[in-house]
Amino acid sequence: MYSLRNSLILVIAICAFLPLSQAEDNVYRVEGIPDDLHYETAKVYLIDLTANNYSAIASVTITISNGTLSETEEFTPDVQSLELDSSDVGWTFYWEAPSESFELGDGEAILSIVFKEEDGSVWSSFDSVLRPPEIHDKDESAVPEWALSLAWTGVSITVLLTIIGAFVLRRDRLT
Numbered sequence: 001m002y003s004l005r006n007s008l009i010l011v012i013a014i015c016a017f018l019p020l021s022q023a024e025d026n027v028y029r030v031e032g033i034p035d036d037l038h039y040e041t042a043k044v045y046l047i048d049l050t051a052n053n054y055s056a057i058a059s060v061t062i063t064i065s066n067g068t069l070s071e072t073e074e075f076t077p078d079v080q081s082l083e084l085d086s087s088d089v090g091w092t093f094y095w096e097a098p099s100e101s102f103e104l105g106d107g108e109a110i111l112s113i114v115f116k117e118e119d120g121s122v123w124s125s126f127d128s129v130l131r132p133p134e135i136h137d138k139d140e141s142a143v144p145e146w147a148l149s150l151a152w153t154g155v156s157i158t159v160l161l162t163i164i165g166a167f168v169l170r171r172d173r174l175t
Contacts, residue, residue, distance in 0.1 A: 026124040027052040028115060039109065039130050042099035044073065050090040051115065051124075058118040060084040060091055066109035068096045098132075107132035 032047035039045070051057055062082040068075045069082045075096050084091045098107060109130040115123040 025052075026056075026115075028124055028126065030113065030126055030128075033111065033128060034130060037128065037130055038134055039067075039097040039132065041097060041101060041133055043097050045095045045097065046092065047095060048090060048092050049113065053123075054086070054088050054090075056117055057115045057123050058086050059116045061112075061114045061116065062093060063112045064095060064109055066107060067098050070094045070096070097130075101132070 028049065028051040030047065030049055032045050034040075034045070049060065060083075062069060062084070064080050067080075068077060069079050070076065071082065071084070071093055073094055075094070082093055084093065095111070097109070101107075111126075111128045111130055113126040115125065117123045
């Protein structure tokens with residue numbers, strides 16, 4: 001009886017302290033990037049970074065392969081890398097998406113955020129591919145008009161032949 005009680009107490013104690021060991025994981029949040037990961041041309045995005053352990057992060061390195069980065073809303077052309085110092089409340093930076101439009105398959109922007117510790121080791125990192133705006137064909141139907149009329153003609157002929165076939169088969173049964 002005592003061994004069962006002691007086993008239960010041991011299991012409860014392990015379960016109580018187990019979540020504390022997982023609370024030390026490096027957790028961060030990146031807010032402000034486009035939800036569907038398709039950016040709008042020439043739009044300025046305000047991106048906020050937060051983390052669960054600010055004292056462990058000495059700096060944050062941000063790079064982008066397409067567009068311009070800035071710590072303020074004023075942009076200097078062709079700045080594709082930022083180094084932000086330690087903070088107790090998080091970090092904020094701006095990304096100006098490219099203003100030109102791209103051909104299909106071009107224009108992706110690779111966003112990389114690296115949280116570094118005091119000794120230069122990586123505390124955590126984040127990488128994301130932001131794609132250019134989706135290409136729409138001037139809101140026209142993707143199917144040509146002649147193909148639609150041909151399809152409707154085929155459907156009409158099929159329905160008529162089905163009805164005629166039903167009458168012919170029914171007529172054979174009646175005689």
